[in-house]
Structure formats: C-alpha cells, structure tokens
Amino acid sequence: MYQVATIREEEHEKLKKTLTNEDGNNLIHLAENFNHYKVWLVGEDLTESEQSLTSKGTLFIPLSQFPPQQKRKDCFYQTTPARLAPKSFGNLHSCENWLPRRVMSASRVAGIVHTLEGWNTNECGDQIFDIDKVWEATLLHGFRPLPTLRN
Known part of the structure; x- marks a missing residue:
C-alpha cells in the first residue's frame, strides 16, 4: 500500500x-x-x-x-513530464529550453501519439484513456523514458 x-x-x-x-x-x-x-x-x-x-x-x-x-x-x-524522442526524428534539437536535447514534453508527445494512432478524442472531461494502451503506443512509436537527473 x-x-x-x-x-x-x-x-x-x-x-x-x-x-x-x-x-x-x-x-x-x-x-x-x-x-x-x-x-x-x-x-x-x-x-x-x-x-x-x-x-x-x-x-x-x-x-x-x-x-x-x-x-x-x-x-x-526528475525533469518535467517528458520523453526521449525516437532516433528516427530528424532535425530535432530541443523543444523546451528546460529539457535536454532530443527530449520532448509529455504534452507534445501526447499530441504526436494521438495523431499517429488516429485517436480522435482527448482526455479532457469524462473520458480517460487506458494508461496501458497509451504507454504501449508511446513505446511503439519510439518514445522512451528519461533517466533520473542529479542536480
């Protein structure tokens, strides 16, 4: 518990x-x-x-x-909610100035994965996606977790 x-x-x-x-x-x-x-x-x-x-x-x-x-x-x-971008993403250097190179905020990753998966809804309001489904789709498209950082 x-x-x-x-x-x-x-x-x-x-x-x-x-x-x-x-x-x-x-x-x-x-x-x-x-x-x-x-x-x-x-x-x-x-x-x-x-x-x-x-x-x-x-x-x-x-x-x-x-x-x-x-x-x-x-x-x-830990950085703000974010993921390492797939190696296949070209010309990506940084999205936010508080994140390391080739790292994207979770909200940007969510938008990309939603589009790639063809999901036509968002998680605002009463509908919540199955977290396992979202996690698997994120990994499938090459986004990876970040390591823990020390100050």
Whole structure:
C-alpha cells in the first residue's frame, strides 16, 4: 500500500474531494516528519523552504509543465513530464529550453501519439484513456523514458 502526503492543507482538502473513500484513506496531511518521505511529487511552485524540509537523497518529480527551481545538490530532480524522442526524428534539437536535447514534453508527445494512432478524442472531461494502451503506443512509436537527473 502507498500513502500520499501533502504539506499544504488546501491541496489536501482539494485532493480529498476527488478521491473515493478507499483512496482517500491513503492521503494524509503532513505537518511534520517531512524527511520520512523520499519521493515528492511537486508543482513549479515548490519553495526553497519546502525543499529544505526533506532529507538527503529525496527525489523530486514535477507534475507541472515547468520544473521547480533546484535548490538541493544532495537530492535528485526528475525533469518535467517528458520523453526521449525516437532516433528516427530528424532535425530535432530541443523543444523546451528546460529539457535536454532530443527530449520532448509529455504534452507534445501526447499530441504526436494521438495523431499517429488516429485517436480522435482527448482526455479532457469524462473520458480517460487506458494508461496501458497509451504507454504501449508511446513505446511503439519510439518514445522512451528519461533517466533520473542529479542536480
């Protein structure tokens, strides 16, 4: 079983409203013992003081389009949601200035895969794609996961 902890009360309340009772039981509001958690899912608004609450070796995984500022040299920072472009893509150098060469943001990859697969819908609203189907299609078209980066 996994637990998800939030450090901001307003985020905790907002998330709790979107979850079933069963899933909501795995969501906790964290007021102390921040260094117990080694993986943090964060937005671009992650502050330096919030980063200082974590222990050495913490992995920060951004959920937003833009990465948080990297303030800890003893922690790991994943890039924003992104994928390595297929080697078959020519004349691709960079799409966003915060991502390494030949890396595309997940939203751009999603648009390309949707087109290649002929999917005529999006994931806004009530329809959610089967994540396994999307993952397999992404791999099929040559997009690869990124390695974890150290600051």
